[in-house]
Amino acid sequence: MWRAPGNNRHRIGEMSFWLDIARRAENAGFDAIFLADVVGVYDRFNGVEAALRLGLQIPNLDPLSLIPAMAAVTERLAFAATFSTTYEPPFAFARRMSTLDLLTGERVGWNVVTSYLPNAARNFGLTDEIAHDDRYERADEYLEVLYKLWEGSWEDDAIIADAAADIFTDPARVHRTNHRGTHFRVEGPHLVQPTPQRTPVLFQATGSPRGLDTAARHAEAIFIGGRTRDEVRAKVAETRAAAASHGRDPNDLKFYVMAGLIAGRTEEEAHAKLERYRKFYSVEGALAHAQAEIDLRAFDRSLTIAQALETSGRAFGNMGRRFGPQQTIGNALDQISKFDEGRFFIAGTPEQIADAVETWLDEDGIDGINLRQYHTFETLNDYAELIAPELRRRGRLPEPARAGETLRHRIFGQDRLPDTHPAAAYRASHQTSRTPETVS
Numbered sequence: 447m448w449r450a451p452g453n454n455r456h457r458i459g460e461m462s463f464w465l466d467i468a469r470r471a472e473n474a475g476f477d478a479i480f481l482a483d484v485v486g487v488y489d490r491f492n493g494v495e496a497a498l499r500l501g502l503q504i505p506n507l508d509p510l511s512l513i514p515a516m517a518a519v520t521e522r523l524a525f526a527a528t529f530s531t532t533y534e535p536p537f538a539f540a541r542r543m544s545t546l547d548l549l550t551g552e553r554v555g556w557n558v559v560t561s562y563l564p565n566a567a568r569n570f571g572l573t574d575e576i577a578h579d580d581r582y583e584r585a586d587e588y589l590e591v592l593y594k595l596w597e598g599s600w601e602d603d604a605i606i607a608d609a610a611a612d613i614f615t616d617p618a619r620v621h622r623t624n625h626r627g628t629h630f631r632v633e634g635p636h637l638v639q640p641t642p643q644r645t646p647v648l649f650q651a652t653g654s655p656r657g658l659d660t661a662a663r664h665a666e667a668i669f670i671g672g673r674t675r676d677e678v679r680a681k682v683a684e685t686r687a688a689a690a691s692h693g694r695d696p697n698d699l700k701f702y703v704m705a706g707l708i709a710g711r712t713e714e715e716a717h718a719k720l721e722r723y724r725k726f727y728s729v730e731g732a733l734a735h736a737q738a739e740i741d742l743r744a745f746d747r748s749l750t751i752a753q754a755l756e757t758s759g760r761a762f763g764n765m766g767r768r769f770g771p772q773q774t775i776g777n778a779l780d781q782i783s784k785f786d787e788g789r790f791f792i793a794g795t796p797e798q799i800a801d802a803v804e805t806w807l808d809e810d811g812i813d814g815i816n817l818r819q820y821h822t823f824e825t826l827n828d829y830a831e832l833i834a835p836e837l838r839r840r841g842r843l844p845e846p847a848r849a850g851e852t853l854r855h856r857i858f859g860q861d862r863l864p865d866t867h868p869a870a871a872y873r874a875s876h877q878t879s880r881t882p883e884t885v886s
């Protein structure tokens with residue numbers, strides 16, 4: 447939708463664009479900005495041509511590098527950045543995240559992904575993607591290495607900085623990692639001193655049984671979806687139960703949905719805005735994003751996808767994650783041609799939107815929303831000016847974060863991961879787990 451009049455998306459290469467987003471999000475009362483990422487191009491649909499021409503996640507800047515700039519102009523806003531466990535080894539990533547956590551004043555979260563683009567695999571020296579479930583198996587070990595580095599390598603008070611004694615860091619309080627696993631070997635120690643959070647807040651989104659298993663072990667904040675209240679509630683319950691089966695407290699997980707909120711002062715204004723956005727929605731872009739191997743628009747709507755592929759001499763295997771072989775072309779096109787429907791979409795007045803958000807919170811059992819940004823900065827401005835005041839009036843928006851508060855404290859009321867989280871097993875034995883009282 448970058449072409450929509452007034453949209454600033456074309457400015458992604460400018461520092462001022464990111465600073466603008468950060469300031470506006472903080473002023474609007476957001477806890478965090480979510481930074482998505484892919485490390486390849488969507489090239490199944492019409493090669494790289496469609497993605498490049500339409501600006502589909504390319505150009506795509508490195509999200510971790512954007513954070514210090516945005517942190518420098520904000521005090522409370524946190525940053526949940528996406529990074530893949532599949533391609534770059536964990537040691538350097540651990541260092542980068544600890545650096546970001548220090549520089550931002552512990553305002554960093556990590557959206558753990560395993561990546562899904564075949565081109566990403568070929569960018570990192572592989573001939574094709576690692577199989578889906580194997581990627582999650584690798585992610586589990588990746589996280590284990592990170593916990594050893596973040597939680598176990600440095601004791602809290604290792605840095606003494608005693609000039610008279612000529613000791614900067616007490617060597618007895620920094621430990622080697624000595625990880626020797628299936629995929630990684632890391633001697634350690636970690637290169638950065640610990641931050642109050644140590645492990646950044648762990649976000650994850652998943653749709654598969656294997657992904658759910660990894661999320662249930664590790665994730666603290668989970669992006670979830672669903673078409674109905676009951677579907678969402680069932681997924682939340684299933685994930686909490688899976689977490690409990692791994693020895694975690696099921697209440698230590700928070701659930702967020704990606705929500706589309708289009709606001710107007712009147713219903714007419716909201717729907718006019720929706721119409722305006724609709725004009726710039728690209729079905730071709732949606733097909734490319736869904737990794738469709740064939741142009742569904744060229745086939746009879748009554749055919750199944752399997753039949754259309756057969757006439758094109760292609761197998762279903764490469765058709766992306768959004769489609770099913772028995773789905774009709776018409777149904778698939780309808781599904782991806784719309785961004786303005788589903789359980790978590792609403793266009794309306796602030797009151798109508800607040801009613802919907804309250805329903806999602808109370809009936810679906812979610813903890814918050816990840817606001818879909820249609821138009822930069824109109825979406826943020828509308829949220830700040832129209833939606834937030836109404837949610838605040840109803841007592842649905844917490845007070846803004848305190849400057850200096852860690853992201854984990856903001857969300858969970860404590861700086862450190864709870865003792866029932868698997869990361870806790872890697873803490874050096876002398877390390878005490880800190881309670882909210884002792885850190886505030």
Ligand SMILES: Cc1cc2nc3c(=O)[nH]c(=O)nc-3n(C[C@H](O)[C@H](O)[C@H](O)COP(=O)(O)O)c2cc1C
Nearest residue numbers: 482483484528559561562651652653654657669704
């Ligand atoms: C809100 C949301 C944001 C996501 N952001 C990314 C992202 O930035 N990069 C990425 O590679 N995958 C992203 N994903 C995809 C998930 O990591 C995951 O692969 C997907 O939900 C399918 O689940 P599965 O991997 O268990 O099959 C996102 C998913 C959701 C729901």
